[in-house]
Amino acid sequence: MSRIEFKDVRHAYPPAAGQAPVYALKEVSQVWEDGGAYALLGPSGCGKTTLLNIISGLLTPSEGSILFDGREVTNLPTTERHIAQVFQFPVVYDTMTVFDNLAFPLRNRGMPEPRVRERVVEIAAMLDLSDRLKQRAAGLTADGKQKISLGRGLVREDVNAILFDEPLTVIDPHLKWQLRSKLKELHQQIGVTMIYVTHDQVEALTFADQVVVMHDGAVVQVGSPIDLFNEPKHTFVGYFIGSPGMNILPCRLEQGQPVFANNLLSSSYPVDTDLSGKLEIGIRPEFVSFCDDGIPVEIQKVEDLGRYQVVTVKHEAEQIKMLVGEDQAIPSSSPHIQFDPGNLRIYRDDWAVGPGNA
Numbered sequence: 001m002s003r004i005e006f007k008d009v010r011h012a013y014p015p016a017a018g019q020a021p022v023y024a025l026k027e028v029s030q031v032w033e034d035g036g037a038y039a040l041l042g043p044s045g046c047g048k049t050t051l052l053n054i055i056s057g058l059l060t061p062s063e064g065s066i067l068f069d070g071r072e073v074t075n076l077p078t079t080e081r082h083i084a085q086v087f088q089f090p091v092v093y094d095t096m097t098v099f100d101n102l103a104f105p106l107r108n109r110g111m112p113e114p115r116v117r118e119r120v121v122e123i124a125a126m127l128d129l130s131d132r133l134k135q136r137a138a139g140l141t142a143d144g145k146q147k148i149s150l151g152r153g154l155v156r157e158d159v160n161a162i163l164f165d166e167p168l169t170v171i172d173p174h175l176k177w178q179l180r181s182k183l184k185e186l187h188q189q190i191g192v193t194m195i196y197v198t199h200d201q202v203e204a205l206t207f208a209d210q211v212v213v214m215h216d217g218a219v220v221q222v223g224s225p226i227d228l229f230n231e232p233k234h235t236f237v238g239y240f241i242g243s244p245g246m247n248i249l250p251c252r253l254e255q256g257q258p259v260f261a262n263n264l265l266s267s268s269y270p271v272d273t274d275l276s277g278k279l280e281i282g283i284r285p286e287f288v289s290f291c292d293d294g295i296p297v298e299i300q301k302v303e304d305l306g307r308y309q310v311v312t313v314k315h316e317a318e319q320i321k322m323l324v325g326e327d328q329a330i331p332s333s334s335p336h337i338q339f340d341p342g343n344l345r346i347y348r349d350d351w352a353v354g355p356g357n358a
């Protein structure tokens with residue numbers, strides 16, 4: 001097991017003829033602690049797989065270095081890194097039995113057969129594959145094959161880390177939930193560093209203790225699910241985490257307080273009035289409410305989600321989403337809204353400013 005460290009890692013894939021290189025990873029400097037459950041979360045194309053392949057050694061970064069427990073591994077081949085990696089789509093040997101597929105990584109490393117058997121039986125039980133061990137992998141559904149892939153990732157006990165690259169993409173929704181809980185349970189049992197890549201915030205927030213949010217080739221914030229919800233350091237984190245995401249609205253400043261469309265607001269996070277750049281406020285839909293005397297709005301849409309209603313309102317050109325309890329009335333004439341000052345954040349050029357921020 002290992003602590004994983006990235007030092008100024010950047011990566012550009014070879015550019016098309018005559019074009020300048022584009023950095024798929026812009027600059028990553030991070031320390032991920034030994035035994036942690038991490039999720040790498042971000043939209044498609046933001047560089048998650050690139051970073052994962054740099055950890056396992058499938059890819060050598062164009063710049064920077066990677067260390068396991070303080071030891072440089074940047075140029076070590078995959079076989080010497082002792083990393084298990086589970087890919088998005090099943091990697092199984094169709095002609096082998098389920099048993100032999102699971103045993104493969106162990107036999108490959110010369111583990112004595114009785115121990116192989118013990119370990120395979122244990123992992124198969126965890127993944128509900130016990131009654132399939134004698135079947136050939138070819139006969140299994142996509143779900144079943146992906147469970148074998150997961151098993152092959154989990155079976156070795158001598159790994160520094162286990163990497164999962166969107167491993168539940170091909171799994172049906174019900175089983176997905178089950179497998180995710182199982183992975184979390186397993187992490188608690190075996191305590192090996194696990195890095196779980198996903199574009200789905202629910203998957204990331206339920207699996208991980210620490211979520212690494214990536215955007216456009218860079219890590220924008222690392223934090224617990226609660227940190228990311230309460231203190232988004234970047235507008236992208238505010239917008240990407242939460243359902244619906246944070247409202248991000250243009251503002252200017254007057255005496256350290258934000259002014260949104262000529263409405264002077266109050267924020268418990270006052271900032272320097274001289275700030276230049278693109279200024280915005282961030283307010284989560286949870287902290288917007290109707291009131292008698294605030295910002296006048298027009299109601300555009302009400303979606304009933306059971307315990308909550310998502311209400312979309314508009315003030316001048318700006319749309320604002322709010323979460324309203326099921327038993328709360330929506331005003332029928334001249335609605336006004338207010339923002340909770342304690343949860344109003346100010347962003348400059350997409351980065352949070354004010355107390356606790358740079």
Ligand code: ADP
Pocket residue numbers: 013014024042043044045046047048049050051
């Ligand atoms: P993610 O896993 O977050 O979807 P990737 O790491 O796969 O993102 O890709 C990051 C960026 O690098 C994307 O713009 C993608 O098109 C580009 N990219 C990925 N793999 C290659 C490759 N082999 N050659 C060239 N560009 C690539």
Ligand code: MG
Pocket residue numbers: 048049050165
């Ligand atoms: Mg990917």
